[in-house]
Amino acid sequence: MEKTFSQWKKQCLNKLDLSKKGSVDADIGHVVSLLNSREEYFTTSSCSGRVILLDGAPESSDVQKQNCVWLFVSHQKCTSDDLVSGLARSSGDAVLKFEPFVLHVQCRRLEDAQLMHSVAINSGFRNSGLTVSKTGKIISAVRSTHGLEVPLSHEGKLLVEHEYIHFLAQIANEKMEENLRRIHRFYQNLQSALPTEKLQRLQIPDPPVSQELQDPPHRLETEKEKNKTTVYKRRRKREQHQRTDCCHGDGSSSQVPDLDDCLDLFT
Amino acid sequence: MEKTFSQWKKQCLNKLDLSKKGSVDADIGHVVSLLNSREEYFTTSSCSGRVILLDGAPESSDVQKQNCVWLFVSHQKCTSDDLVSGLARSSGDAVLKFEPFVLHVQCRRLEDAQLMHSVAINSGFRNSGLTVSKTGKIISAVRSTHGLEVPLSHEGKLLVEHEYIHFLAQIANEKMEENLRRIHRFYQNLQSALPTEKLQRLQIPDPPVSQELQDPPHRLETEKEKNKTTVYKRRRKREQHQRTDCCHGDGSSSQVPDLDDCLDLFT
Numbered sequence: 001m002e003k004t005f006s007q008w009k010k011q012c013l014n015k016l017d018l019s020k021k022g023s024v025d026a027d028i029g030h031v032v033s034l035l036n037s038r039e040e041y042f043t044t045s046s047c048s049g050r051v052i053l054l055d056g057a058p059e060s061s062d063v064q065k066q067n068c069v070w071l072f073v074s075h076q077k078c079t080s081d082d083l084v085s086g087l088a089r090s091s092g093d094a095v096l097k098f099e100p101f102v103l104h105v106q107c108r109r110l111e112d113a114q115l116m117h118s119v120a121i122n123s124g125f126r127n128s129g130l131t132v133s134k135t136g137k138i139i140s141a142v143r144s145t146h147g148l149e150v151p152l153s154h155e156g157k158l159l160v161e162h163e164y165i166h167f168l169a170q171i172a173n174e175k176m177e178e179n180l181r182r183i184h185r186f187y188q189n190l191q192s193a194l195p196t197e198k199l200q201r202l203q204i205p206d207p208p209v210s211q212e213l214q215d216p217p218h219r220l221e222t223e224k225e226k227n228k229t230t231v232y233k234r235r236r237k238r239e240q241h242q243r244t245d246c247c248h249g250d251g252s253s254s255q256v257p258d259l260d261d262c263l264d265l266f267t
Numbered sequence: 268m269e270k271t272f273s274q275w276k277k278q279c280l281n282k283l284d285l286s287k288k289g290s291v292d293a294d295i296g297h298v299v300s301l302l303n304s305r306e307e308y309f310t311t312s313s314c315s316g317r318v319i320l321l322d323g324a325p326e327s328s329d330v331q332k333q334n335c336v337w338l339f340v341s342h343q344k345c346t347s348d349d350l351v352s353g354l355a356r357s358s359g360d361a362v363l364k365f366e367p368f369v370l371h372v373q374c375r376r377l378e379d380a381q382l383m384h385s386v387a388i389n390s391g392f393r394n395s396g397l398t399v400s401k402t403g404k405i406i407s408a409v410r411s412t413h414g415l416e417v418p419l420s421h422e423g424k425l426l427v428e429h430e431y432i433h434f435l436a437q438i439a440n441e442k443m444e445e446n447l448r449r450i451h452r453f454y455q456n457l458q459s460a461l462p463t464e465k466l467q468r469l470q471i472p473d474p475p476v477s478q479e480l481q482d483p484p485h486r487l488e489t490e491k492e493k494n495k496t497t498v499y500k501r502r503r504k505r506e507q508h509q510r511t512d513c514c515h516g517d518g519s520s521s522q523v524p525d526l527d528d529c530l531d532l533f534t
Binding site: 114130132133143147148150159161164 | 396398399400408415416417418435
């Protein structure tokens with residue numbers, strides 16, 4: 001098993017990056033490097049988060065998404081001009097989407113995947129989950145619930161005013177900021193959760209997160225204490241909302257199943 | 268372990284349903300019954316899919332969602348009048364959402380969870396994933412990527428025309444239809460994937476799916492053959508799109524990690 005994992009890792013990291021962009025997004029370079037420097041993990045795909053404007057054939061179903069044209073894509077903040085000029089080229093049904101950070105990490109053992117999953121959940125990535133294949137591949141997917149999906153044109157005809165598009169650009173940018181905060185939190189939680197003795201001594205670049213996204217300098221509590229505080233707040237929040245956002249449930253499980261169990265890894 | 272699982276199951280199924288709605292949604296009663304009739308599974312929470320109109324405090328972040336007011340919610344199709352009259356009561360920032368089917372299933376063993384996960388992925392629920400807790404609880408979450416999230420008012424002021432709201436109601440209803448088709452596919456795939464000898468002889472209600480959602484009667488291929496066809500189509504689709512929708516990847520993994528590995532369970 002050990003050998004298979006390290007073989008997989010070597011093979012994967014030596015492969016050409018076949019994604020459209022062909023490289024890791026700048027805002028998550030430090031996360032990807034941290035994980036790939038660990039013997040128990042390697043990343044198989046990632047996206048730091050993006051705003052996209054897609055133009056689909058009006059009659060197409062979800063199954064035929066391949067006919068989509070990308071009118072605009074950005075991994076940074078966008079302007080309403082970006083969206084307006086993209087929409088001017090729409091000839092079908094254009095949709096504006098914000099797609100948050102997503103990361104797939106192959107893990108050596110199930111307990112490594114459990115740790116990754118608990119860090120993800122604890123950092124706000126509530127749609128995270130594991131995949132365990134018959135061949136022994138264990139993947140931890142880090143996913144957020146944080147999105148935006150707004151139809152904006154039909155058969156090339158714009159359905160909304162420019163003022164609304166301006167408002168949407170603001171909303172998308174706020175989501176991008178919150179997304180960066182969560183990536184930062186995920187990185188910090190990862191650093192404190194990963195046992196230090198297993199760190200391979202590689203050069204890990206500094207994160208490109210600006211000062212405003214970081215915790216105020218007067219907070220002197222340790223990472224572990226911070227995690228405990230977060231866990232406490234989350235538990236409080238769940239207790240208050242047991243009856244609110246779930247259609248059928250046993251009261252102990254909301255959209256996030258067994259959060260406490262996941263978080264137990266930290267306490 | 269066996270004893271613990273059956274104890275958990277008994278305890279969970281005997282509990283009061285503490286969700287807001289207090290019962291299982293009609294469109295997934297048959298799915299929940301099928302799973303709870305199996306000795307290796309039980310459901311801990313579920314939602315058949317819904318259209319919701321939420322009114323949030325304009326300054327609130329994602330963390331403060333508890334201040335949201337539900338202006339409208341429906342587990343069936345909606346009309347534009349439903350949305351217009353809901354929006355008339357908005358005093359904050361209203362957002363229209365379509366939230367697809369979500370199901371959490373506790374599984375006896377990891378291989379039971381793998382089977383559930385492969386059925387979910389194979390039925391189009393690409394955001395599905397497992398959670399394995401330290402205490403031995405294994406949850407398979409069935410989740411879709413299929414959503415809609417449209418800001419519609421700001422500080423109580425409507426941002427769009429009524430014509431656009433009418434268009435959105437249509438889009439939301441199309442998503443609801445596609446959602447029901449996927450639930451039906453999931454149910455069919457579950458039935459063919461679950462080993463029949465383990466079925467506990469309980470009365471399972473007929474699914475409430477209308478004829479139009481079912482496969483045409485002239486298709487005589489078996490469920491297994493159908494699954495194989497689906498797998499084949501998905502593989503073809505992935506081969507065509509390796510370079511399109513992933514920011515960084517090894518080409519063998521897209522947003523769905525190791526789909527082939529999951530689907531291998533069927534072949």
